[in-house]
Amino acid sequence: xxxxxxxxxxxxxxxxxxxxxxxxxxxxxxxxxxxxxxxxxxxxxxxxxxxxxxxxxxxxxxxxxxxxxxxxxxxxxxxxxxxxxxxxxxxxxxxxxxxxxxxxxxxxxxxxxxxxxxxxxxxxxxxxxxxxxxxxxxxxxxxxxxxxxxxxxxxxxxxxxxxxxxxxxxxxxxxxxxxxxxxxxxxxxxxxxxxxxxxxxxxxxxxxxxxxxxxxxxxxxxxxxxxxxxxxxxxxxxxxxxxxxxxxxxxxxxxxxxxxxxxxxxxxxxxxxxxxxxxxxxxxxxxxxxxxxxxxxxxxxxx
Amino acid sequence: xxxxxxxxxxxxxxxxxxxxxxxxxxxxxxxxxxxxxxxxxxxxxxxxxxxxxxxxxxxxxxxxxxxxxxxxxxxxxxxxxxxxxxxxxxxxxxxxxxxxxxxxxxxxxxxxxxxxxxxxxxxxxxxxxxxxxxxxxxxxxxxxxxxxxxxxxxxxxxxxxxxxxxxxxxxxxxxxxxxxxxxxxxxxxxxxxxxxxxxxxxxxxxxxxxxxxxxxxxxxxxxxxxxxxxxxxxxxxxxxxxxxxxxxxxxxxxxxxxxxxxxxxxxxxxxxxx
Numbered sequence: 001x002x003x004x005x006x007x008x009x010x011x012x013x014x015x016x017x018x019x020x021x022x023x024x025x026x027x028x029x030x031x032x033x034x035x036x037x038x039x040x041x042x043x044x045x046x047x048x049x050x051x052x053x054x055x056x057x058x059x060x061x062x063x064x065x066x067x068x069x070x071x072x073x074x075x076x077x078x079x080x081x082x083x084x085x086x087x088x089x090x091x092x093x094x095x096x097x098x099x100x101x102x103x104x105x106x107x108x109x110x111x112x113x114x115x116x117x118x119x120x121x122x123x124x125x126x127x128x129x130x131x132x133x134x135x136x137x138x139x140x141x142x143x144x145x146x147x148x149x150x151x152x153x154x155x156x157x158x159x160x161x162x163x164x165x166x167x168x169x170x171x172x173x174x175x176x177x178x179x180x181x182x183x184x185x186x187x188x189x190x191x192x193x194x195x196x197x198x199x200x201x202x203x204x205x206x207x208x209x210x211x212x213x214x215x216x217x218x219x220x221x222x223x224x225x226x227x228x229x230x231x232x233x234x235x236x237x238x239x240x241x242x243x244x245x246x247x248x249x250x251x252x253x254x255x256x257x258x259x260x261x262x263x264x265x266x267x268x269x270x271x272x273x274x275x276x277x278x279x280x281x282x283x284x285x286x287x288x289x290x291x292x293x294x295x296x297x298x299x300x301x302x303x
Numbered sequence: 304x305x306x307x308x309x310x311x312x313x314x315x316x317x318x319x320x321x322x323x324x325x326x327x328x329x330x331x332x333x334x335x336x337x338x339x340x341x342x343x344x345x346x347x348x349x350x351x352x353x354x355x356x357x358x359x360x361x362x363x364x365x366x367x368x369x370x371x372x373x374x375x376x377x378x379x380x381x382x383x384x385x386x387x388x389x390x391x392x393x394x395x396x397x398x399x400x401x402x403x404x405x406x407x408x409x410x411x412x413x414x415x416x417x418x419x420x421x422x423x424x425x426x427x428x429x430x431x432x433x434x435x436x437x438x439x440x441x442x443x444x445x446x447x448x449x450x451x452x453x454x455x456x457x458x459x460x461x462x463x464x465x466x467x468x469x470x471x472x473x474x475x476x477x478x479x480x481x482x483x484x485x486x487x488x489x490x491x492x493x494x495x496x497x498x499x500x501x502x503x504x505x506x507x508x509x510x511x512x513x514x515x516x517x518x519x520x521x522x523x524x525x526x527x528x529x530x531x532x533x534x535x536x537x538x539x540x541x542x543x544x545x546x547x548x549x550x551x552x553x554x555x556x557x558x559x560x561x562x563x564x565x566x567x568x569x570x571x572x573x574x575x576x577x
Contacts, residue, residue, distance in 0.1 A: 022549070022550075023544075023548060023549060024548055025547055025548040029546055029547045029548045030548070032323050032324040032325070033324065033326055045550075053559050053560050054550065054553070054560055056555075057540060057552070057553050057554070057555070057560075058540075058541055059550070059551045059552075059553065060541055060542070060543050060549070060551035060552070061541075062370075062371070062372055062373050063372070064369065064370050064372070065372055066372060067372060067373060067543060069543070069549065069551060071549070071550045071551060074550050074553070074560060217372060218372075266543075268544070268548060269373060269374070269543045269544040269545075269548065269549055270364065270372070270373060270374060271326075271364075272326060272415060272544075272546070273326060
């Protein structure tokens with residue numbers, strides 16, 4: 001029997017498999033397909049202080065081995081979440097973590113304070129990396145001083161597990177990783193989407209209403225792996241790796257690069273049951289390769 | 304299954320039935336080519352088809368293309384509950400749909416289904432279903448459903464030319480079929496809105512269901528509104544997931560952005576900001 005548990009800096013996970021924010025709704029959307037309590041954790045949809053309508057349609061473009069999105073953090077705001085959605089999802093037998101985003105540091109603080117009071121939410125993922133909002137979002141995550149400022153401010157009011165999600169749209173991701181660790185992050189997740197764009201040659205117009213959007217899917221996996229590996233060299237806090245994970249092998253690769261846990265995003269759209277398969281697949285991989293504990297895979301790449 | 308009701312604004316009542324979703328491999332038992340761009344796939348469920356209703360769609364997994372990645376949302380064209388088969392009308396407009404069109408008897412076809420809401424049954428008897436291009440797909444299933452519920456559906460189907468008017472026999476088996484073609488090669492020349500059935504000042508229609516190009520649906524919806532006819536439209540926005548997780552396929556409604564995949568694809572036309 002393989003031990004799949006992971007200690008994510010005090011947050012005990014059943015296994016390393018989590019779902020990426022914005023690709024898994026509030027978990028409820030997938031309950032027809034499988035029992036989500038088999039997962040290590042669920043990152044619920046990006047949540048902001050106020051209701052957001054998100055960007056205009058079209059918000060999505062299919063690209064080779066991936067997709068661009070420009071949803072723009074559509075959500076009903078943290079108070080609606082606390083009053084209406086939280087009661088429905090709080091008793092799922094897995095860690096339900098809230099992805100928190102904002103336009104100003106004050107927004108982040110107020111949103112984190114509301115989530116801090118929700119007993120069954122053991123942590124937040126601070127989204128300083130959304131490429132699809134005009135203000136805030138990625139702007140916080142692309143320089144060390146602004147990343148430190150927002151993480152430091154939220155750390156002061158948020159008492160539970162604080163995961164910080166990094167943007168790949170930077171020159172030196174290891175520097176940003178080290179900076180947010182210094183500001184009090186309990187763990188670091190990466191990567192958010194890569195800024196990209198798509199043009200329709202027939203109409204000579206951009207496909208997305210916002211012109212640019214966030215690229216995800218297998219197309220970004222090599223970039224994500226490299227960044228996870230670089231940040232793993234630079235920090236001591238655990239890393240949650242993501243970017244184009246489609247199957248068990250991909251998940252193993254991220255752990256070998258230094259991730260303690262992984263998130264599956266875009267793959268949920270193609271196979272809604274993929275995360276359940278990866279949980280089973282990690283156990284099989286460990287058995288076949290002689291690992292008693294999945295945690296032995298973390299950073300086990302042999303150079 | 305359970306039902307919940309949402310009150311929109313002061314007047315509109317939308318009934319959404321919660322139907323369990325599945326993911327299964329179907330077997331292709333027939334691939335019937337209608338013309339250069341349309342095929343009808345007949346897919347057999349491995350066991351017993353769950354209940355599905357007109358207006359709903361499936362997300363088809365397309366695996367083999369170098370440039371295809373996401374599933375393709377396709378309307379349910381028809382259901383045979385006895386045979387446990389489903390028909391999909393596929394218009395080959397891109398790489399994904401061309402791969403679907405090349406499926407052969409015996410191939411597997413993985414579906415997430417049934418997705419989305421459904422057309423509602425009319426309150427009054429005189430019903431017109433207006434379709435253009437591939438948008439005729441859900442209207443056959445709805446026509447059969449209407450007939451089974453004692454209505455006598457009339458269809459108005461439009462295409463660029465006679466060759467584009469497909470599956471007419473299946474529609475004729477359910478009710479009267481009017482046609483328009485842009486080049487006049489069959490039926491009335493022009494768009495569906497130019498057909499005499501939609502030109503009269505006192506139309507003998509109580510309810511319109513429409514699916515097709517957005518420009519077509521907009522003029523049909525406008526006609527319905529001007530004549531105080533209830534009108535349901537089926538949108539085909541681009542989607543990633545098909546079940547409310549990605550929030551990519553939103554339509555602009557009186558209540559803001561709503562997912563076409565879960566709040567639609569069928570909307571009362573007056574609920575859309577058209």
